[in-house]
Amino acid sequence: MTHHPLRVLFLTRYPEEGASSRYRVFQYLPHLKKLGVDAEVQSFMDTEMYRLSLRPGRTGTKVFATLRATLRRLWALRRWRSFDAIYLQRELLPFGKPVIERWLKRRGAVLFFDYDDALFIKKPSRYNRIATAFRSEDKTRDLFRLVNCVVAGNDWLRDAAHDAGAERAVTLEVAEDTTRILMHAPHTNAKPVTIGWLGSPSTVKYLRLIEPTLQALAEKYPHVRWEIMGGNHFQMEGVDWHISDWSLEGELSALARFDVGLMPLPPEDWAKGKSGGKARTYMAAGVVPVVADIGYNRELVRHAETGFLCDTPEDWEDTLSGVIEDAELRQRIALSARSEVEQRFDPSTIAADMAKLLAEVVYDAKNR
Secondary structure: OOOEEEEEEEEOOOOOOOOHHHOOOOHHHHHHOOOEEOOOOOOOOOOOHHHHHOOOOHHHHHHHHHHEEEEEEEEHHHHHHHEEEEEEEEEOOOOOOHHHHHHHHHHHHHHHEEEOOOOOOOOOOOOOOOHHHOOOOOOOHHHHHHHOOEEEEOOHHHHHHOOOOOOOEOOOOOOOOOOOOOOOOOOOOOOEEEEEEEEEOHHHHHHHHHHHHHHHHHOOOOOOEEEEEEEOOEHHHHOOOEEEEOOOHHHHHEEEEHEEEEEOOOOOOHHHOOOOOHHHHHHHHHOOEEOOOOOOOHOOOOEEOOOOEEEHHHHHHHHHHHHHHHHHHHHHHHHHHHHEEEEEEEEHHHHHHHHHHHEEEEEHOOOO
């Protein structure tokens, strides 16, 4: 293996506020440092641009912000030779072909490509039509074949990279730091039950998949409180959603209020690429996850033990009715879910796996 501390340049898509970058890179940095990895991070989006990207309109401002971010990214690459590896959390640039990645690889750079979504399936952006126009699923497949190692958030994504011709592809599950999330207070029906959803404006639309069920439950249980964090101005007739903007600090407060957490997903391949972030966060907080029975959710949630998997409208209604009425059931699930996350998704353990992978791939690349 290498005889000096590994120097790795992490190029993330988002700042720490962005969930995929926070969970795939930022949370591991303190642990990687303890393990002797000298990490430097450069985010394509700064905080201002990230917040701008979540708002509709302002196309001109977004174009200017993208140009400025591109210059920052290119400037960060001026010292690429001083790093043992370049770790791409998503693409190096969110547009165009992987020309720079190919240039770097030909000159000896060791490249990793980390992804936790089905980026090879083109999904339109509700807030940025320009980003949608320049996005290419072919670019993701090109990167699979180009880089030294693909790091996937679940096995389905790993296998997709293998099938597309990746030289090496591995699964690195997403960690959840329970030291930052307080365990839920003991579940009780002495106060109104809160059913919540946590996410971003781009995915809140999936609550529409279970809208009739939620409307029926809101009528059946008028005492239930409904809350969304991160869904902008989402509304649903017959369901009185309490809505707040997402923030890292606000997320913890919201989780303390939630008793049940929702995660509906559409029955399509794109959903199979999801790596369970929402459900895992609910589990870590002792919030009962009620989630779509698809993809990685089936590996993450043990049905009726650490949460519930739902397929049909009847599944959703029966499950939610049960957890609304039965506080003891919620408490049992909450304790099991929290314990599962503590044992299986500890950041220090997964960071150690990452450090080992970084060293192995760098060593192999340098000693061919």
